Amino acid sequence: MTAPARTDRGSEELIRAEEPVLAHNYHPLPVVVARAEGAWVEDVEGRRYLDMLAGYSALNFGHRHPALIEAAHRQLDRLTLTSRAFHNDRLAGFAERLAALTGTDMVLPMNTGAEAVESGIKVARKWAYDVKGVPADRATIVVAADNFHGRTTTIVSFSTDETARCGFGPFTPGFRIVPYNDLAALEAAVDETTAAVLIEPIQGEAGVLIPDDGYLAGVRELTRRKGCLFVADEIQSGLGRTGHTLAVEHESVVPDVVLLGKALGGGIVPVSAVVGSREVLGVLHPGEHGSTFGGNPLAAAVGTAVVELLETGEFQRRAAELGAVLREGLAGLVGRGVVGFRARGLWAGVDVDPALGSGREISERLMREGILVKDTHGSTIRLAPPLTVTPEELAGALGTLEKVLTS
Numbered sequence: 008m009t010a011p012a013r014t015d016r017g018s019e020e021l022i023r024a025e026e027p028v029l030a031h032n033y034h035p036l037p038v039v040v041a042r043a044e045g046a047w048v049e050d051v052e053g054r055r056y057l058d059m060l061a062g063y064s065a066l067n068f069g070h071r072h073p074a075l076i077e078a079a080h081r082q083l084d085r086l087t088l089t090s091r092a093f094h095n096d097r098l099a100g101f102a103e104r105l106a107a108l109t110g111t112d113m114v115l116p117m118n119t120g121a122e123a124v125e126s127g128i129k130v131a132r133k134w135a136y137d138v139k140g141v142p143a144d145r146a147t148i149v150v151a152a153d154n155f156h157g158r159t160t161t162i163v164s165f166s167t168d169e170t171a172r173c174g175f176g177p178f179t180p181g182f183r184i185v186p187y188n189d190l191a192a193l194e195a196a197v198d199e200t201t202a203a204v205l206i207e208p209i210q211g212e213a214g215v216l217i218p219d220d221g222y223l224a225g226v227r228e229l230t231r232r233k234g235c236l237f238v239a240d241e242i243q244s245g246l247g248r249t250g251h252t253l254a255v256e257h258e259s260v261v262p263d264v265v266l267l268g269k270a271l272g273g274g275i276v277p278v279s280a281v282v283g284s285r286e287v288l289g290v291l292h293p294g295e296h297g298s299t300f301g302g303n304p305l306a307a308a309v310g311t312a313v314v315e316l317l318e319t320g321e322f323q324r325r326a327a328e329l330g331a332v333l334r335e336g337l338a339g340l341v342g343r344g345v346v347g348f349r350a351r352g353l354w355a356g357v358d359v360d361p362a363l364g365s366g367r368e369i370s371e372r373l374m375r376e377g378i379l380v381k382d383t384h385g386s387t388i389r390l391a392p393p394l395t396v397t398p399e400e401l402a403g404a405l406g407t408l409e410k411v412l413t414s
């Protein structure tokens with residue numbers, strides 16, 4: 008962190024300045040970040056914080072990873088945008104390497120996670136009509152309660168979070184909601200109209216809910232037997248976070264379609280993708296779907312550099328090894344401010360004793376101690392540091408959590 012912050016206003020003033028001009032769709036912690044490097048961010052006043060949220064996994068490789076920044080700089084000096092009206096010289100390599108990394112055939116590049124989900128829904132429906140033979144406009148998609156797949160009108164149509172839905176109808180039809188982690192309910196909901204089952208392998212926003220062993224394999228078996236697609240939303244769980252490239256690998260499951268986003272952009276630009284078999288993604292023809300920015304050369308260059316980092320296996324290994332440290336640390340806090348927790352790789356949902364405060368209050372206390380986290384529902388906080396975090400930094404964060412919860 009070399010360059011000094013270039014702002015003439017302090018944190019409090021900047022927070023106050025947002026109020027009248029910025030839509031109030033977020034309630035951020037009162038920290039104004041001005042610079043960052045690796046696992047650390049620095050605010051306007053020069054206070055340093057360990058980033059234990061990592062942009063909801065968009066920063067899996069930390070802030071400004073040198074290889075990613077270099078790839079972006081090199082591409083900025085050459086070519087940034089063409090639109091898909093023309094080919095660009097970065098897209099083929101990105102698609103080849105991402106397909107190889109994820110063990111699939113084809114890639115549909117988009118920008119944000121919600122766009123990847125929307126694209127996955129469109130592709131699944133098209134597959135249902137063109138390949139499966141579902142009558143026109145009758146396709147259904149089965150999803151899980153307490154899901155989080157993004158914020159578009161179609162996606163909130165099948166949310167069970169009233170805050171995310173209320174006031175945004177009318178809603179898109181064609182979705183069936185079943186309890187998560189319940190194969191019998193899924194079995195009952197899937198019929199001949201079903202195009203796909205769309206689930207998160209681990210429900211992040213819901214509090215890092217990890218399904219029982221066998222659930223993902225069961226979803227794979229069921230969807231194959233019933234003749235519908237398994238679409239896995241790995242936008243948050245994928246790309247190293249859980250100790251594997253994809254979270255479905257914990258059960259050696261290969262979905263038909265995987266949705267990627269967040270970390271695919273290396274914390275630099277929004278990059279998302281739908282990856283899947285040729286049988287499924289092959290249903291799209293020119294003009295049927297698109298995006299002005301999807302697959303742009305800057306995104307492809309950064310995305311390729313992200314894939315290169317993951318090809319080494321180093322980040323998946325770190326997530327697994329440091330995940331064990333995280334789990335051990337949290338286990339030591341159970342009964343001492345922590346009621347329970349769920350963790351896989353470098354990702355944990357921690358239920359704090361409600362008597363100690365809401366998740367928000369705990370997050371604010373941690374912030375004052377130099378640790379940034381995000382609460383989810385009630386008294387749950389979510390830990391997801393960059394995969395580049397060191398064992399010492401992680402131990403420090405656990406020590407701070409212990410101090411905040413036990414003092």
Ligand SMILES: *Cc1c(COP(=O)(O)O)cnc(C)c1O
Binds near residue numbers: 063155241
């Ligand atoms: C963040 C997220 C999305 C939406 O991604 P955006 O880039 O915010 O649109 C979708 N699914 C999951 C599982 C996510 O975590």
